[in-house]
Amino acid sequence: xxxxxxxxxxxxxxxxxxxxxxxxxxxxxxxxxxxxxxxxxxxxxxxxxxxxxxxxxxxxxxxxxxxxxxxxxxxxxxxxxxxxxxxxxxxxxxxxxxxxxxxxxxxxxxxxxxxxxxxxxxxxxxxxxxxxxxxxxxxxxxxxxxxxxxxxxxxxxxxxxxxxxxxxxxxxxxxxxxxxxxxxxxxxxxxxxxxxxxxxxxxxxxxxxxxxxxxxxxxxxx
Ligand SMILES: Cc1cc2nc3c(=O)[nH]c(=O)nc-3n(C[C@H](O)[C@H](O)[C@H](O)COP(=O)(O)OP(=O)(O)OC[C@H]3O[C@@H](n4cnc5c(N)ncnc54)[C@H](O)[C@@H]3O)c2cc1C
Numbered sequence: 001x002x003x004x005x006x007x008x009x010x011x012x013x014x015x016x017x018x019x020x021x022x023x024x025x026x027x028x029x030x031x032x033x034x035x036x037x038x039x040x041x042x043x044x045x046x047x048x049x050x051x052x053x054x055x056x057x058x059x060x061x062x063x064x065x066x067x068x069x070x071x072x073x074x075x076x077x078x079x080x081x082x083x084x085x086x087x088x089x090x091x092x093x094x095x096x097x098x099x100x101x102x103x104x105x106x107x108x109x110x111x112x113x114x115x116x117x118x119x120x121x122x123x124x125x126x127x128x129x130x131x132x133x134x135x136x137x138x139x140x141x142x143x144x145x146x147x148x149x150x151x152x153x154x155x156x157x158x159x160x161x162x163x164x165x166x167x168x169x170x171x172x173x174x175x176x177x178x179x180x181x182x183x184x185x186x187x188x189x190x191x192x193x194x195x196x197x198x199x200x201x202x203x204x205x206x207x208x209x210x211x212x213x214x215x216x217x218x219x220x221x222x
Contacts, residue, residue, distance in 0.1 A: 002090040003028070004041055007083055008062060016070075017111070017145050018080060021056075022063045025091055030058055032122040033115040034096035035220075038065070040079055041088035049092060050076045053114035057122055063091070066145060068111035097220045101190050104216070105183055106134045107175065107203055109195025112222050113145055116192065124153060133157040133183050137175050137199065140165040159183065175199070177206035184210070193219040 003025040010020050030036065037049040056064035069077040083089075098115040100123070106116040113136060123129045134154055138144050140162055150158045161171040161179070171179070180191075180203075191207055193200060200221050207217055 002039070002046075002092045004088045005063065005091055007085050007087050007089065009085060010083065013066065013145055015142055016068060018065075018067045018069060019055075020065045020067060020080065020083075020089075022065075022089055022091075024056075024061055024063045028063075028091065028094070030054055030094045030096075031099050032057060032118040033098035033100060034094055035115075036094045037092035038076075039090045039092065040076065040083065041090055042079075045076070045079060046090060048076055051095075053096065053118065055114055055117045055121070057118065057125070066111070066114050066117060068145075098192060098194060098218055100192075101218060102188075103130050103132050103185075104190030104192060105180065106132065106192045107137075107180070107194075108134065109137045109199040110139075110143065110222075111145070112195030112199075115194055115220065117146065119192075120150075120153060129153060131157065131185055133159065135159045135161065135175060135179065135183065137161050137163065137195065139163050141167050141170065175203055175206070177209050180206055181210055189216065191217050193217060195222060197221050 005022040008021045010018055013019050035051045035053040038052050039046055039049050052065045052067055055066045056062060069081050071078045100119045108116055134150055161175060163174055166172050191212055193203055
């Protein structure tokens with residue numbers, strides 16, 4: 001089943017990441033961290049489905065998506081760049097494996113942070129951010145989505161690492177087992193993992209080497 005929703009607003013969060021807000025279909029239910037298939041209501045694009053995570057909360061009366069665009073792919077995110085307020089998207093099925101289970105470490109690569117935007121927003125609203133941490137891997141500082149927001153929300157529990165830029169005060173390189181180990185608070189923590197496939201494989205390897213059991217790993221590849 002697909003439902004048409006109008007775009008309410010569209011703005012840039014970084015040089016290539018859009019925040020798109022739309023109407024919300026009546027009765028649409030999801031949990032913070034979940035995603036939905038989206039297509040564009042334009043001739044020939046209605047069935048070109050791409051997955052995007054809700055970065056609004058289930059109780060909000062609008063939908064919000066935080067979307068990294070790839071104009072060079074010539075795909076759907078390029079098409080989204082040319083849409084304006086009043087244009088329509090189709091919202092298809094809701095799905096997604098990332099759901100909050102308890103305190104731990106969120107580990108994100110690039111746009112893989114979107115489920116954690118929603119989950120941390122919900123925890124903030126419930127006053128339950130606690131000792132949760134976010135390790136956020138990006139190529140450069142300019143790629144960090146919502147840097148100010150996470151900084152204010154998490155303070156020293158917001159850890160950035162840049163793979164393609166050296167920048168004062170930021171870690172440089174890729175997420176390592178040592179980096180994760182340094183931030184483990186104790187047993188029974190959850191490890192939430194979302195990003196591109198190669199990053200996911202590497203980080204899952206690190207978690208295994210640190211003896212983290214599968215039941216404590218919550219993940220989704222983008
Ligand atoms: C559950 C889930 C949730 C997601 N949530 C989000 C989210 O909230 N925000 C977000 O930003 N992303 C999210 N993603 C990722 C998002 O779905 C993809 O980035 C998006 O589908 C890309 O669509 P596209 O049509 O622009 O490009 P693609 O579908 O990647 O590519 C379009 C065309 O370009 C080609 N192509 C692929 N790679 C390259 C390349 N490197 N150079 C040139 N051409 C290439 C492809 O072959 C294809 O023909 C999510 C993914 C999943 C699985």
